[in-house]
Amino acid sequence: MVEKRGAGLWLTHLGLIIGVAFIFFPIWLAFVASTVSQPEIVRPPMPLWPGDQFFENYSKALTAGVNAPVALMLGNSLFMALGIAIGKIAISLLSAFAIVYFKFPGKKLFFWLIFLTLMLPVEVRIVPTYEVIANFGMLNSYQGLILPLIASATATFLFRQFFMTVPDELAEAARVDGAGPMRFFFDILLPMSRTNIAALFVILFIYGWNQYLWPLLITTDPDMNTIVMGIKQMFPSGDDIADWPVIMATSILAMVPPVIVVVGMQKLFIRGLVESEK
Template sequence: MVENRPLLNLLSHLVLIAGVVVVAFPVYVAIIASTRGPTDFMSGLIPLLPGPHTLDNYRRIMFSGVSTSGAPPIALMMTNSLVMALAIAIGKIAISLISAFAIVYFRFPFRQLAFWTIFITLMLPVEVRIVPTFKVVADLGMLNSYAGLSIPLIASATATFLFRQFFLTVPDELTEAARVDGAGPLKFFRDILLPLSRTNIAALFVILFIYGWNQYLWPLLVTTDPGYYTVVMGIKRMAEVADAIPQWNLVMATVVLAMLPPVVVVVVMQRFFVKGLVESEK
């Protein structure tokens, strides 16, 4: 039984409020900076109130870009990031569902070896295998393309493991009932397993979408054409310009816009995300 202690409750709320302030204050500063002029942050003092240049800054960064950074308008970069994030999230979920279904419901030689081989790849992140992966992508002519941005990042041992663990919790009686009713493997997968997995799929989609949206190193390697730059690459280029002072108001406007798609995905799918992470009984 949890005791009602007013002092402890007050302390808990103060700690939570302090945590929110620490996390939210940099976001607030970025929003304020995106409404200011290019010289407002050069004095060393941080303005804490909005400025009069909001529409001008966002209009310029969306459709004109920053000539000194070599990056295209952010509308194009956000489109590239969106395509990449959706391709990675949907591709990872689709391949992981199919591979987990095969490992759990089909009896074939070296089935467990195949699973553990996939699982071991968790120890090989993109940074470790990036050179041979780049060589393969270059040889296949996929540089400066959406395929080159997304396909090498689609395989996911984590999602395969999670779906496998969930499929193992599905009662054998359900499988036998589907077999008695004449349902083949694909029908069983489509009509029974997929509906049961929707909360897990939603939770993984949120995680994988943010993973794909925040990619920096891989897009930096496989894209030399500005038409395929992602928004994270654009922020980096805008913040580190040569022979010029960074226009922090435009950089922060880009940062604010880059935050919006992940925030929208999390807010829209929050209920499914939490349910998919904590639900134990199907």
């Protein structure tokens, strides 16, 4: 097949470049604002090229904060996002495996009960969830941040659909070779699911990283604050003046871990969305 080249190709690339520019320009402005001084930001026009305050602003952002250092809040967010992503994937894999490969009374009923929880987001069940976490003494703890958010009906449904496409002959061959259920799960199903796991990991990591309401509710200790909470706390109230270079530097730092995850797992992420590997 001969690829057609001409004005249409150039217009397509031009449209893509313009779209990327529109998306990237606000991020560029935030980066520029994080490298200049406060007077340069508040005095129009705002500069469009980086200044000479890069190291000063970023070092101040990492060591300073309203209630806790930004470096500590970044660590809290990273631990929370990793715990949520890994926990959701582990529980969803095991629950989908049980639903597809085991026979027990009420199997379909349990699956649909899991699926119906999609209509109950955290905001709807936040009061009883908070009461449970408080009764277990998990306030101001990583367990309290992670455990209520690790169940995922969406991931369970996706893994169930994938497992149902795996040929039955594989399970029969494993059974003939003497492999038990968990051996079949770890040696066959898990390697086949790696692209799906990668795609879900990216989505769930960003989901956990962007959590705001739940950490805000259960953390009263400043040392347990997440970076999303920290950015909100940096905005002044009343007539106070915002330290915009530090706020912008903190915002850029908050974008770095999700960007690293997306870029580092880009190929597996795309493969997990567009193909089934068997």
